Amino acid sequence: xxxxxxxxxxxxxxxxxxxxxxxxxxxxxxxxxxxxxxxxxxxxxxxxxxxxxxxxxxxxxxxxxxxxxxxxxxxxxxxxxxxxxxxxxxxxxxxxxxxxxxxxxxxxxxxxxxxxxxxxxxxxxxxxxxxxxxxxxxxxxxxxxxxxxxxxxxxxxxxxxxxxxxxxxxxxxxxxxxxxxxxxxxxxxxxxxxxxxxxxxxxxxxxxxxxxxxxxxxxxxxxxxxxxxxxxxxxxxxxxxxxxxxxxxxxxxxxxxxxxxxxxxxxxxxxxxxxxxxxxxxxxxxxxxxxxxxxxxxxxxxxxxxxxxxxxxxxxxxxxxxxxxxxxxxxxxxxxxxxxxxxxxxxx
Numbered sequence: 001x002x003x004x005x006x007x008x009x010x011x012x013x014x015x016x017x018x019x020x021x022x023x024x025x026x027x028x029x030x031x032x033x034x035x036x037x038x039x040x041x042x043x044x045x046x047x048x049x050x051x052x053x054x055x056x057x058x059x060x061x062x063x064x065x066x067x068x069x070x071x072x073x074x075x076x077x078x079x080x081x082x083x084x085x086x087x088x089x090x091x092x093x094x095x096x097x098x099x100x101x102x103x104x105x106x107x108x109x110x111x112x113x114x115x116x117x118x119x120x121x122x123x124x125x126x127x128x129x130x131x132x133x134x135x136x137x138x139x140x141x142x143x144x145x146x147x148x149x150x151x152x153x154x155x156x157x158x159x160x161x162x163x164x165x166x167x168x169x170x171x172x173x174x175x176x177x178x179x180x181x182x183x184x185x186x187x188x189x190x191x192x193x194x195x196x197x198x199x200x201x202x203x204x205x206x207x208x209x210x211x212x213x214x215x216x217x218x219x220x221x222x223x224x225x226x227x228x229x230x231x232x233x234x235x236x237x238x239x240x241x242x243x244x245x246x247x248x249x250x251x252x253x254x255x256x257x258x259x260x261x262x263x264x265x266x267x268x269x270x271x272x273x274x275x276x277x278x279x280x281x282x283x284x285x286x287x288x289x290x291x292x293x294x295x296x297x298x299x300x301x302x303x304x305x306x307x308x309x310x311x312x313x314x315x316x317x318x319x320x321x322x323x324x325x326x327x328x329x330x331x332x333x334x335x336x337x338x339x340x341x342x343x344x345x346x347x348x
Contacts, residue, residue, distance in 0.1 A: 003216065006083045006348060010212045013090045015243045018205040020094060021109040022052065022247015024101045025201060025294055033190045033275075036268045038183045044190070049248040051191045052198030056241035059199050066237060067289035068200060070226040071140050072207025073214065075114055076121040080135045084344050085124050086212045089116035091344075092337035096329065105325045108293035112333040113204055114144055117211075119334025123341040143290050148326060151281055151292040152300025159277035159304030166269055167308070182268035189275035194248075196282030197294045202240040204291055209236050266305065274301040296326060 003011070030044035039047060059066055076085070093109070093116040100107040118136055122128060125135045170178050210229045213236075217224050230237060266274065278298040285292045 004083075006087065007212055007216050010083060010087050010090065011209055013087070013094065014205050014209045014212075015239060017090055017094050017097070017109075017113070017208075018202065018240055018243035019247040019250075020097050020101070021201050021205070022049075022244040023250035024097050024109060025197060025248075030190065033186055033271060035266050036183070036186065036271045038186045038190075038268060038271070045249050047187070047190060048194040048197075049245040051194035052202070052248050053241050053245035055195045055198030055202065056238060058195060059203070060237065063286070065227075066203050066206055066230060068203035068286060068291045069206035069210060069230075069237070071144070071289050071291055072113070072117075072204050073211040073226050074137050074140045075117055075144070075207075076211070077133060077135060077137050078214075078218075079133060080121045080125050080130070081211055081215050082124060083212060083215065084341060084348065085120040086117070086208060086215075088120035088123070088337045088341035088344055089113070089118075090208065091340045092116035092119065092333045095336055096333050100325065100329075107325045107329050108148070108295050109201060110144070110204055110291050110293045111148060111326070111329045113208065114141065114291075115330035115333030116337040117208065118330075119337035120341045122334070123338040143288075144292075145330070147285065147290055147292045148296060148330075151285065152296045152303070154284070155274075155277050155281045155297045155300035156304035156307070158280055159273050159301040160308055162277055163270060163273040163305050163308040166273060170269075179268055182272050186268050186271045186275065189272045189279065192279035193275040193282070193294075193298065196279045196286070198241060198244055199286060200282050200292065200294055202237070202244045205243070206230075206237050206240045207291075209240070266302065270305040270308075274298065274305045277301040277304065293326075 030039075030041070030048050033039050033047075034041050034044050038044075090113075093112045096107070096112040096116075097109055118141065121135050128135055207226075210226050213233060214224055214226070214229055217229075224232065275298070278294070278301045281297045281301070282292065282294060
């Protein structure tokens with residue numbers, strides 16, 4: 001395997017992004033289970049990291065495909081993908097993830113990656129199209145963009161109705177026994193959400209690495225598709241899932257605090273409802289090969305749980321700030337990627 005230096009840099013940076021994604025998004029998997037004191041933060045990150053990595057075997061041997069990775073690799077039409085484009089997109093995504101992590105903002109790693117990749121490709125082509133061909137593969141990008149808004153609402157509505165259903169079924173139960181039962185169930189719901197998180201987010205890095213290697217193979221005179229890439233380079237999906245699991249082990253405690261306490265106060269019952277709703281949403285979107293933000297999904301689910309008590313139980317000021325971060329993620333990442341692209345062209 002005699003990769004050029006630039007491709008090696010891209011692969012290393014992609015796995016660094018994957019690792020950062022893990023600790024940036026660890027809060028998604030563990031915020032509610034920590035805030036309800038079912039597990040300590042240390043126990044929770046081990047639990048989440050294990051299921052993040054286990055998702056590799058679920059995708060490979062149960063679903064028998066990496067459909068989200070295929071979608072990500074095709075966000076940009078192949079004619080406009082170069083190693084410079086991919087490198088610029090990765091640098092922008094890493095920079096935005098670190099900035100939002102530092103300020104404790106649960107932004108979307110998915111959409112910063114998309115903004116970076118697409119923004120760098122547009123800079124490379126000097127516009128949205130060239131010679132009558134669109135730079136952006138709208139069939140892949142538009143659903144991903146729309147699910148910025150759809151995924152949180154799906155999570156919110158599922159969580160709302162799950163919570164109401166559970167409260168109705170358990171209204172005659174002994175409160176002490178019920179709370180103990182839901183603490184145990186929260187271990188399962190957190191595991192399910194971590195499986196969905198690992199599968200969804202690790203595949204995004206697979207898609208970026210896949211796009212880079214497919215471009216390299218094309219330069220060597222070999223035209224391969226994404227499935228052939230996975231067959232030829234089986235270590236890429238394995239390392240992608242391993243890196244996100246290791247990142248989750250590191251934890252992102254500032255975001256844990258925002259997700260676990262600042263949006264709404266969560267009980268074990270509500271934690272089960274939020275995580276179950278989030279997991280259902282992630283597996284549903286994976287079935288349709290649509291990359292979604294696990295951050296948006298679990299935030300929507302937590303809001304849905306809070307809304308069952310009363311609308312004022314949700315701290316809407318925090319939620320509005322999160323929404324602004326979500327809206328800004330793609331354009332800011334795209335602008336950053338444009339800057340990185342022109343800098344890279346100066347030195348490579």
